[in-house]
Amino acid sequence: MTAATEAPVEEPRTVSAAGTAIEIAGLGHSFDRLEVLDRVDLSVGAREVVGVVGPSGCGKSTLLELIAGLLEPDQGTVAVGEQRAAPERLARCVYMPQRDLLLPWLSALDNAGLALRNRGAGRDAARAAAAPLFERFGLGGFESARPAQLSGGMRQRVAFLRTLLAAKPVLLLDEPFASLDAISRAEMQEWLATALAAEPATVVLVTHDVEEALYLCDRVAVLSSRPGRTLVTIDSPAPRTLPRLEVVTSPAFTSARERALEALAKGAR
């Protein structure tokens, strides 16, 4: 299998019978006169985990907002589950922003269950649905804690649970660990790897950290500096396994990382 393919050539290796979950073609977007994205092509198979890396300011977050249906593209098309209309995309995607954005007046449990409440579940029903996940994700005992009482890593986990409980087919994660220090980051990557393995969702993960992307994703798309366009997509050499340190120091991983960094450097100009 070719490790690096020139975009927009697509051969997603994990596309199953379920077909394509996200189809992006010739996508471009500007804010006022600032061109943020230019000719982004990407297709993501159902249940595939795809990373998007690029230099800061290359429009990675904008790309997620476009997929999520929070923005309408200026050029090109975005389809989620073959639906192009923004409300349809919004119905299929859940977007986890960079900051945890937990509501300080709600407990961790109530924060996690927000999507259920929005869909009309009562307070108790939402809590009952969220509580088992707290145990599973190492947050047991912190159900009634307020966000201010939690560490950065725990807040991020609660935010991730809130995202999972929205139970949408597509998860869009925007630099989920950007605000964490290196040690918590490594721990959280292992944690997320486990969490994603158990989740039947399609995932697009945006990060500026090539190693994080290659470790967590099946495939990584490299964007150029602003205006961002897809340069290459690189297949991850290893399946997500534990421990993380063994994976990221393997020769195959190192060479994939070098290819990605090289592409980044070329695209950064």
Next chain:
Amino acid sequence: MSARQGGAVAPWLLPLGVVVALLGLWELAAQWDWIADALKIKPFLIPAPSEIAQSLWDDRALLAEDAWVTAQEVLLGFALALVVGFGFAIALHLSDTLRRAFYPLLVASQTVPVIAIAPILVVWLGFGIGPKLAIIALVCFFPITVNTLDGLRSVDPELPRMMRTLDARRSQILRRVEIPSALPFLLSGAKIAAVISVIGAVFGEWSGADQGLGHLILIAQGQLQTARVFAAVVVLSTLALILFGGLALIERRLAWWEPRRNRRIAG
């Protein structure tokens, strides 16, 4: 006194000390007729704090009766301003058109000299509680509405977007995110309104009333019973302080997540 050790006590002690010192000075100045001599007026026009205290005690039945009337006006007028102001702020927040149309009017409402229109309101609404409520609500309305509107508009713009991807409707974003975010602002506005509400009550009663502390002040002034005037003023201030304190308590219970911006730094 070290700042660390004094931190817990000093906030109460310091203003109390100032008040005691000022009252002491005033007492001496009144007892020895310094003020009256300096102003060339009759000494009985300058009541000493002890005489005011005497009046507070002697006139307690009268003061209590009028205070009850004024307290009702203040509470009802304040509640009216709270309900109308909150509703108005939400309406202006939800509609750009409404905001553009009414915001200048909102500011203009605050420039109206309440004391000048109070008599007109009495003519329109009669001598009952109506005009008093209208005047109190008018002075309280502005700080409540403007603060609530500011609070609603200062919500982190990422929060509504996050809520939208969690399938929230507009009304749910308002209820679950925007109103709780605005609550500390609303309560700040309400505290300002509470303090000025008694001023509104006095204006209202001066324009036509047969009871209430404002009315009592007017009568006592006519009879040159200055100690009683001051006694009524003390009761009025106490009313405002109780309302303010109650709101501060509610703020601590309802908006506890907000780091108290003006909280004193205690050791």
